[in-house]
Amino acid sequence: MHPSGVAHEKAKTLLIDAQRSLEEGRFDDARRSIEDAFALHPEDEKVVELYQQILLADGVRLTRVARDLRRDEIRALEKRERGSHRDSDDVREAFLKALESFDKVLMANPRNSKALMLKSGTLDRMDRPGNREEVLALFDQALAIHPDNEELLYARGRILGPCSHCGGPGFCADCQGSGEVSGLFVRRRCPSCKGSGVCVHCGLF
Ligand SMILES: [Zn+2]
Ligand SMILES: [Zn+2]
Numbered sequence: 001m002h003p004s005g006v007a008h009e010k011a012k013t014l015l016i017d018a019q020r021s022l023e024e025g026r027f028d029d030a031r032r033s034i035e036d037a038f039a040l041h042p043e044d045e046k047v048v049e050l051y052q053q054i055l056l057a058d059g060v061r062l063t064r065v066a067r068d069l070r071r072d073e074i075r076a077l078e079k080r081e082r083g084s085h086r087d088s089d090d091v092r093e094a095f096l097k098a099l100e101s102f103d104k105v106l107m108a109n110p111r112n113s114k115a116l117m118l119k120s121g122t123l124d125r126m127d128r129p130g131n132r133e134e135v136l137a138l139f140d141q142a143l144a145i146h147p148d149n150e151e152l153l154y155a156r157g158r159i160l161g162p163c164s165h166c167g168g169p170g171f172c173a174d175c176q177g178s179g180e181v182s183g184l185f186v187r188r189r190c191p192s193c194k195g196s197g198v199c200v201h202c203g204l205f
Helices: 003-023 027-040 045-076 079-084 089-108 113-126 128-145 150-160
Strands: 180-182 187-189
Touching: 003 027, 003 045, 027 045, 045 089, 045 113, 089 113, 113 128, 113 150, 128 150
Parallel strands: none
Antiparallel strands: 180 187
């Protein structure tokens, strides 16, 4: 068989492995298999499709990991320090890792509007004022591909409009981003953000 034919056969086997891993809930294995399959044969339609799906889902998951890490850091601070919280390098790196997944999808398919939207959501969550221009540019890119997409228009409005609830930074106003509130005797999960520490009125995650 021609060497490229061998690579394609191997990619197909890896694709099946990835599908099986997904079905069995082994997400890390699925990601590994589909990344290998894509590296071997990026032209196979089914491989490219599942590659994008898995990496998008992982990007969302990794964004949540970064967000939770930040919340835990805020939680560890004294109440009066919470307003002036700054992200640690760990939080920054966690967000960058999520962005890497979205960038891989966009490298495979620059017209994937879901990836453009999710990437801008993560950039916004990471640093709203600092990434504002890039966030806007990504939405413009996505809207150029799908001008009438309501999900995009809605998400854009959600991210860009000034938030009357948190005043803009994207942290839950009721717990200052710590995800917990003081009850009578114990601290309990913040009911407004369900413990995420994130303002639920703005942002995509
Ligand atoms: Zn808000
Ligand atoms: Zn809260």
